[in-house]
Amino acid sequence: MIFIDQSPLQNSDLSGWDSQFCNRGMNSAPAVSALQATLALSPSTAHKGTISACLSYRSHPLSSDTVSAEEAASDEAFFLGEAMKGDPWWYGKLMADHTALDWRDDIRATFGKESESTTKVLVLASSRSGCFPAAGPMAVVDLVNGGSEEKRAQGLIVEWGGHWLYWENPVKFEKIVLDFFAYKEVTDV
Secondary structure (H helix, E strand, O other): OEEEOOOOEOOOOOOOOOOOOOOOOOOOHHHHHHHHHHHHHOHHHHHHHHHHHHOHHHHOOOOOOOOOHHHHHHHHHHHHHHHOOOOHHHHHHHHHHHHHOEOHHHHHHHHOHHHOOOOOEEEEEEOOOOOOOOHHHHHHHHHHHOOOOOOOEEEEEEOOOOOOHHHHOHHHHHHHHHHHHOOOOOOOO
């Protein structure tokens, strides 16, 4: 099982699950309502915001980024073109569902110590994600490994991509995934 830059709960809650774990922008009912309004009134604006949050060179640019203006424009055109094929109302409903679901207990019950699962889990997070602080996705490692001597979950935080890290560097992503499937310890390449 591989989790890629996804927090088990996107909304903040009163348990201490706050901005260090939850989604940076879509973390409450009012935030989702604002997105739904933008999707209804200006879907391209909403989608461009998503694109900016999901690509590290847009959400957390570094002087060492090597993405040309042409490549950045091509990425935006591709993702915007794909997103504009969908129904904005349904995207809004999807985000309302997607952000409100709390998977922490389900992950623990399915993969944690008491589950008797033998499933290996890899969690990849980005230090440059515009969607999540790395601690949110990395919480999955603790949910799986918590209290168990056998550490079936591995976590890796990378800085060479954002929420769509597989898009930004497919070669590095592929190596990590293939190492995981070969039962090797994963490392950033």
